[in-house]
Amino acid sequence: MENFELLLRGFSVSLTPINIGAAFLGAILGLIVGAMPGIGSLAGVALLLPLTYKFNPTTAIIMLGALYYSNMYGGSFSAILLNIPGDSPAVMTALDGYPMAKKKKRPGQALFTANTASCIGGTIGIIILTFAGPALANIGLKFGPSEMTAILLIAMTSISWLVGENPIKGIVITAFGILLASMGMDTLSGAPRYDFGNMYLLGGIPFTPFVIGTVGFSQVISLINERNNKTEKIDAKLSIKGSLLSRRELKRLLFPSIRSGLLGTFVGVLPGAGATTGSFMGYAVQKRFKSEEELGTGAVEGIAACEAANNAAAAGAFAPLLALGIPGSGTGAVLLGGLMLWGLSPGPLLFQNEPDFAWGLISSLFLSNLLTLAVAIAIIPFLTKILSVPTKYMIPIITVVCVVGSYSTTYSMYGVLVMLLSGIFGYFLQKNDYPTAPMLLSFVLAPLLESNMRKAFIISGGSLNIFFTRPITLVLMLVFFAMILIPLVRSIINKTKKGKVA
């Protein structure tokens, strides 16, 4: 109840004309930044940080908070319309968003689904942040290397739900993702791995150009190859009304959004996890539940599961940032730097010393969430026009977006080169029916798993006991073993039964 009163007090701070204006501006800028592949919230917040120096700290953080938050909405636009994820959390959105927009010719509905799910997931995240933020942040602290190892092992098992019809191809591509992720400097020892004497490879394969290439540029190559075969005209609906979902579709969207909202918030609070892991896990968990259409073919549930999860994770990441001064992501670190530049001391005393600031920010997240939803839905008709552009014009447009997006990640042609090579590789995968999602998931999760597992072994002196003597780790390890053993046992039982029958 006390938190509710403090939230109301926060609204009295955030609902001033200047702060509403700042949130609105942040929301629009975030949508733009998010929709531009490669820029992402980190660069967006970092670039705009100097512009906010002249504002008072509350107004400045409200604007940046809104920007960070709405960025999660914007990331889905290019993923759905162009199959190019605007940021890494939107990778999974493209899996169903793009087929729904392109094959089913329902781009308006795909965007509407993403926006609504984002709003639901985000609202769940912000409500949890409001009432249980500090407690959640403290729970997050309990997750050390052994606990994170167990969680990541569970997450890795979810790859098996994404491998598709051919498990061998799925395993090969997952292993390839792990191999690629292991390139670059080892974060624990600082030793270079698989750099082949090349200075660029010391930093490993940058994720964003890699994703833009495998998912986006590979599609340019497909378009070039197939443009003469079919001249598909997309009759994109251009009104907001035409983009609305049916009542049945809204029902289909609701449960995955709520589930992913809860899961995403939890993942966002964990140290080093973030919105990308949240989105991957949201989608993978959806695979375990029933969807009306198969995931990957343009299912409402698929878009909703990952969009709700990544927005909730973005909200969840504010809990350790505000309650403990711990940034959960690179963007959080920049926001933290901003707080320090404005003379505020982030950390355990922020809520005590600067309640107006902390609660003003939390209340502004509610405001930004609604403002972003309104703006995002209002621009659907303009965005869907992109799909009416003929293929011969789309090829250079998507190429430019891919090049600019991958360049802006590294500010060098290395990013562009990685994107081009990944594009060719992605096209090869597509042509040979290899699924890309397991590769991307293993690319994200494997370095986290390796780093946490090695830290756990350093602490335990190489003993496996650490995974079975700590209560949270033990429970998570039991879940992990259950997940891998139950299907195996079930299959053995079924085989035995069949044998008996025969």
Add this chain to the structure above:
Amino acid sequence: MKSKIFALMAGVLTLSVFFTGCQSGGGNGAAKEYKPASNVDWYVASSPGGGSDIFSRIISDIMITEGIVDANFIVTNKTDGGGEVVRNEVAHMKGNKADNTLLTFNSGCLMPMVENTKNRASNFRVIAVMAVDKQLLFKTEHTKYADFAEAIEAAKNGETVVIGGSKGDDVATYEALVKEIGVSQDNMKYITYDATSDAITAGLGGHVDFVMSKPAAASEYVEANSLIPVLALSKERYTGNLADAPTLSEVGEYNDVEVPVWRSVVAPASMSDEAVAFWTEAFRKVSETERWQNEYIDKYKLIPDFMDAASATDYITEFEKNFKESKGIQ
């Protein structure tokens, strides 16, 4: 005749004085002639928002707003190859561009560069060292040792003590610490986190026994009693809320351990002497401004320690030599 010879000699002398004067005047003139281009490229080999980024942006802002340099600074973050690519590019930059390019370079940049590449500090013109930072060890409520002396005893008796900290210079400080104490790295272990904030998170969660941090990152937690300073990795104690932490020589029969974490600015090896003189003077002026003191040194709790090009070159060269020796690098 004598008078003619005298007149001739006087004439020669006058001319030589005149030409010498011209030469030296020309020299001074050349030094004054260097003016930075309208756009100066300033590279940062790490991501936006980090320590090096803030350092570079604050200095460039002071240079412009205080009228020290009449140019625009284009601060670019290039992180390819963990920053090695841009360090290599800047080191080998030639021509006019070399006079108008700066690179933020810290002890944390030098160590991986020397360990993993053939690039060396001698491939740069060192412009200035601006500040120095040092670390402390902190315990948390979860730490089972009352102080660091107890932890040393435990490690010597075969127990495992775990310290968490960041990369680069923190690792070097840890290595110097265990060497001085005389315990093995198996008994006093170090976990490298991507950032100090991650190490603090691990400490607060009770996943490591001690956290290594610079004063700025730990300050707020010390105030909230979440982190308790137990060892100053410095030759003298800190002041303020860190004053309770003893130095290593106060803990036992050891020498103090101090691995200064310096923040400097370097330029391409082919930057002209005139440009080096201009830039070192510009950085000296920045170091004397109130804004630098208030908005950087005080705020981030650093030690102001300006060194001009000559002394900074000697300092960094010596640091690199010691580091190479400690790692057995040729």
